[in-house]
Each structure stands twice: as structure tokens, then as C-alpha cells.
Amino acid sequence: MTKKKLDVKDLINVGIFTAIYYILLIVAGFLGYIPIFSVLFPLVVALLCGIPFVLFLTRTKTFGMITIMGVLLGILNFAFGQGWYSIATGLLCGLLADLICKAGEYKSWKHMVVCFCVFSEWIIGSMLPMWIMKDSYFEMVRDMQGIAFAGSLESLITGWMLVLLIVLTAVAAVIGAYLGKTVLKKHFIRAGIV
Template identity: 60%
Template sequence: MDKKKLNAKDFINIGIFTVIYFVMFFITGMLGYIPIFAVIIPLVLGILGGIPFMLFLTKTGKFGAATIMGTLVSVLCFLMGQSWISIPFGIVFGFLADLIFKAGEYKSWKHTVLGYCVFTEWVIGSMLPMWIMRDTFFEAYRSKGGTDEYINAVMGLTANWMLPVVIVLGLVGGVIGAYLGKAILKKHFVKAGIV
């Protein structure tokens, strides 16, 4: 059997860690009821998701795992009522992360950090409607019971110049989350030979 190809155990791990990572996304989304948190979701998710994602990497460490996780988590995001835009973002950024992990042969810490930072950017897809479909997005939010006070606060925090800032926040969150995950899961990293 080819040890570099995903097997049944890997698919089980992908499923388990996708659920755990999605719980982190859900918690981050709940914080979004505070206006500022609606904008810094990539930073918070990058940090919170770092621990399960780093453990996920040590358990799988094969090409395709991040792509599958990115696809699954973005589909779950869509099923929870987010925009469909999150799906192509989940697939693309999951695949790019896979390419980076593979370039480091799943042993390079530098590639691990960079790959996770890139993976974290999938969440921008779920937020993009706040900028590119602004009126539709906030009108839909209002129809679901969103208050004018909250909507005005979020609209004030999502000026066009804020989108690049949010993208950078995702990268910062990814770095913090990767180091936090490594610190907590040091034993697993030694075992997986990631240096």
C-alpha cells in the first residue's frame, strides 16, 4: 500500500478534525455578535483553530488532507447559512496549503506555519459578501432580526480599506495559532518529525 496516499484511517482523521475545527469556527462566529469580532474572525479563528489543525497535520501529513478539510468546512459553513463563496475559497486555499505542506515534505516547520496561514484565509470567502454584496448581505441580516445598531456598527467597520487588513489578520492569526498548537502538542510534533 502506498504510504503517501490517503487511506481509510486518514479519512476518519480528516472527518474528526474537520468537525473539531468547525466547532472552533462556530465559536468564532458566535463572537461575531459583538461588532468588532465580526471583522476580526480570521484572526480569532487562526488562533483557536491552530491547536486542532496542528494535531490534524501530525496525524495525516499527506497530500489532499488539507484540501478535503477546506472543502468540508466551507460546505458546512454554506449549509449553516453563509454565502456559497466560502466553498471555492475552502477548496482553493486548502489545495494551496496542501502544496505548501508537500513542498516541505510534511517535516518543515516553516512550511507548516506558511501552509496553515494560507489555509486560514478560506474564511475570507464567508466574509466577502460584507464587501462585494454589501446591500444584499446587510438586508438579509436585517430580515433575520439584526438590529440597526449592530448593522450600522459592522458597516462602519467594513469600509473597503478594511478588507486587506482582514486578510492580514488571518495571516497573523495563522502564525499565532501554529505556534500555540506546536507548543501545546510538542510531543506529537517530535513523533511526527516536524522541525
């Protein structure tokens, strides 16, 4: 049953699951010391966060919860030194994911998978400076991590790589969602999700 208004329990769930998601995002960030994983970071996040996100969806019955999570994740990213772009993509992807789940009345597994695919794209916002401010971004990377690392990473940043990254993140999100559903099967049965 869909609720019309957010209540305190909803906001607590958003807070808890946002914290879990962000901790897993930080863990995935440690792979960023390897140039290819600096680019494939959203895939790793989508795989790792599938389990907590689909558990969050079993508790989501009110429009706005997913949007709030997206905005909070974007704000956390910004607060820890990423660009403001992740706030915008957090809002946009969170809102679209919320609309998708609402269309499935928070009970449709197919809608939840698509919701997670769309939601998982928010993290690409924190990576956009690699493409839209390439020169200044890689000057900073050279200063912080050296010429060799910056050169390896810069060779991966092409226009087609951004498109490929968006597609591969969606694929990783599908895998992460199904992994989450497998691990959390009893929660899906209890929530009546089909």
C-alpha cells in the same frame, strides 16, 4: 515518509479534525454579536484552531487531506447558511496549503506555519458578501439584528479593511500555529517534524 494514496485512516483523521475545527469555528461565531468581532472573526478562528490544525498536520502525510478539509469546511459553512463563496475559498486555500505542506515533505515546521496561514484565509470566503453584495447583505442584517448593529458593522466594511483582515488573519494563524506547537511538543518530536 510521504504516502502516495489516501487510505481510510487518512479520511477518518480528516473527518475528526474537520469536526473539531468546525466546532471551534461555531464557538468563535458567538463573538459575532459584537460588531467588531463580526469582522475579526477569522482572527479568532485562526487563534482557536491553531492547536487542532497543527495536530492534524502531524498526522498528514498524504496530499489531498488538507484540500478535503477545506472543501468540507466550506460545505458545512454553506449548509449552515453562509454563501457558496466559502466552498470556493475552502477548495483554493486547502489546495494551496496542501501544496505548501507537500513542498516541505510534511516534515518542515516552516512549511506548516505557512500552510496554516494560507489555510486560515478560507473563512474570509463566508464574509465576502459583506463587501461584494454590501447593500443586500446589510439590508438583511438590519432586518435580523437591528439598525444600530447593522450601522456599526457597515462602518467597518471598507476596501482597506478586507486587505487588513487578510493580513491580520495570517498573523493570527502564525500565533495559533506556535501555540499549537508549544502545547503539542511531544507530538512534533514523535512525528519528527523540524
